[in-house]
Amino acid sequence: MPGADRVIVIGAGIGGLTTAIALRREGVKAEVFERREEPSRLLTGGGFMLWHNAILALRRVGLDTRVAAAGERISFHEFRSSSGRRLARWRIDPKAEECGAPAIALRRSDLNGILMQEAGEAVHLGARFTSFDQDADGVTAHFEDGSSVRGDVLIGADGLRSSVRGAMRRWHEAPPRHAGYTAWQAITRLPGEDLVPTGTFFNLWGRGLRFLYCRLNEHEVYWDAITSDRVRDRFDTIRYGKGHALTEAYRDWPGPIPRIVASTAEDAILPIEIFDRPPGERWGDGRVTLVGDAAHPMTLNLSQGAGQAIESAITLGGLLASAPSPQAALRDYEERRRDRTADMVDTSWWIGSMGRPRGALACGLRNAFMRATFGTFAYRQSYSLMLDTGFEF
Numbered sequence: 022m023p024g025a026d027r028v029i030v031i032g033a034g035i036g037g038l039t040t041a042i043a044l045r046r047e048g049v050k051a052e053v054f055e056r057r058e059e060p061s062r063l064l065t066g067g068g069f070m071l072w073h074n075a076i077l078a079l080r081r082v083g084l085d086t087r088v089a090a091a092g093e094r095i096s097f098h099e100f101r102s103s104s105g106r107r108l109a110r111w112r113i114d115p116k117a118e119e120c121g122a123p124a125i126a127l128r129r130s131d132l133n134g135i136l137m138q139e140a141g142e143a144v145h146l147g148a149r150f151t152s153f154d155q156d157a158d159g160v161t162a163h164f165e166d167g168s169s170v171r172g173d174v175l176i177g178a179d180g181l182r183s184s185v186r187g188a189m190r191r192w193h194e195a196p197p198r199h200a201g202y203t204a205w206q207a208i209t210r211l212p213g214e215d216l217v218p219t220g221t222f223f224n225l226w227g228r229g230l231r232f233l234y235c236r237l238n239e240h241e242v243y244w245d246a247i248t249s250d251r252v253r254d255r256f257d258t259i260r261y262g263k264g265h266a267l268t269e270a271y272r273d274w275p276g277p278i279p280r281i282v283a284s285t286a287e288d289a290i291l292p293i294e295i296f297d298r299p300p301g302e303r304w305g306d307g308r309v310t311l312v313g314d315a316a317h318p319m320t321l322n323l324s325q326g327a328g329q330a331i332e333s334a335i336t337l338g339g340l341l342a343s344a345p346s347p348q349a350a351l352r353d354y355e356e357r358r359r360d361r362t363a364d365m366v367d368t369s370w371w372i373g374s375m376g377r378p379r380g381a382l383a384c385g386l387r388n389a390f391m392r393a394t395f396g397t398f399a400y401r402q403s404y405s406l407m408l409d410t411g412f413e414f
């Protein structure tokens with residue numbers, strides 16, 4: 022008999038959908054309950070990197086080829102200063118050969134669309150989770166409209182401000198931690214490769230400002246402008262708009278950047294405050310656990326939040342389908358995932374903190390440090406962290 026016959030998943034993001042897909046492939050009845058009512062609301066968002074580990078994890082559920090085909094393969098990751106000086110350049114293809122999976126950039130909506138299609142009838146929209154009760158025989162999830170569902174296991178895949186996490190009230194834990202910066206995310210239509218070549222992920226570092234960009238396909242480029250709080254505080258977006266504030270902030274940056282910002286429609290720019298949770302808090306209790314950002318939210322600096330959500334979902338799906346009891350499977354899952362995700366959270370936080378200083382001296386020293394280490398030591402360390410997934414592919 023499998024560890025669980027019926028699994029309730031809260032949240033139809035990348036983590037929840039992948040968990041349900043993994044479980045259903047193992048023959049477990051998994052259902053996803055999502056607060057949003059319109060499928061189109063789930064198919065939004067900017068651009069996105071999926072590193073090799075995420076593609077390898079998706080292979081476990083047979084989705085690696087489809088997801089990779091929806092995106093653009095990345096061959097180089099280039100770090101530059103805000104004057105355009107190259108600090109380091111990573112060659113990605115040899116690593117892709119070595120581990121057997123590419124790194125790709127794609128639209129978040131394309132990834133969500135593939136997962137939604139695969140999860141199919143398992144997804145119930147317009148179901149806002151509010152609370153749960155559990156006893157020796159199972160767990161009951163309650164929804165805002167007064168309905169309830171009963172299952173063997175409840176998985177909170179409901180993101181950074183998880184209500185499932187909140188319903189395990191006895192943790193009394195601190196709220197998510199603000200990283201001290203904002204990501205302004207957008208996709209713009211910019212055909213032709215003159216300004217932005219295909220296959221390179223650009224990562225520029227300035228004084229309290231960063232700018233990431235990458236071609237998504239022959240027509241579109243995605244970008245994230247990352248502004249530390251003290252820079253952002255000077256923006257008057259109410260009077261002049263987001264595009265104007267960012268155009269001013271990046272006015273003197275290398276060639277493509279002012280053009281990329283200027284080409285973007287005002288309503289395509291989405292400011293996102295960046296948060297994580299310091300590792301160490303518990304994820305589960307009895308028949309309840311968490312996956313993805315609900316469990317291990319991290320800053321965007323390693324481009325690994327979704328990758329880790331996918332890895333956690335695959336691990337959890339496999340264990341739940343085979344363990345002798347649901348509770349044993351959940352504790353085993355939490356144990357297996359704790360250290361790896363903690364390393365990701367900490368490393369990502371540390372990288373993000375290097376982007377916050379505004380002083381010329383501090384930024385000059387940081388750039389010198391990046392020039393000295395990012396092409397060699399940091400490259401090796403990043404890859405060893407990324408590919409040390411803890412499971413066989």
Ligand SMILES: Cc1cc2nc3c(=O)[nH]c(=O)nc-3n(C[C@H](O)[C@H](O)[C@H](O)COP(=O)(O)OP(=O)(O)OC[C@H]3O[C@@H](n4cnc5c(N)ncnc54)[C@H](O)[C@@H]3O)c2cc1C
Nearest residue numbers: 032034035036056070150179180313314324325326327328
């Ligand atoms: C600017 C930015 C850039 C990023 N770039 C990358 C990148 O390049 N690569 C990468 O791997 N990661 C990246 N990430 C991280 C990635 O976006 C997240 O880690 C990932 O989306 C988490 O997925 P999730 O399913 O855990 O949570 P979410 O995507 O937050 O999904 C949670 C779902 O739960 C639903 N929900 C919430 N509450 C309830 C409720 N009470 N009842 C029912 N449903 C509920 C929500 O509506 C939502 O659909 C980035 C993040 C940011 C902010």
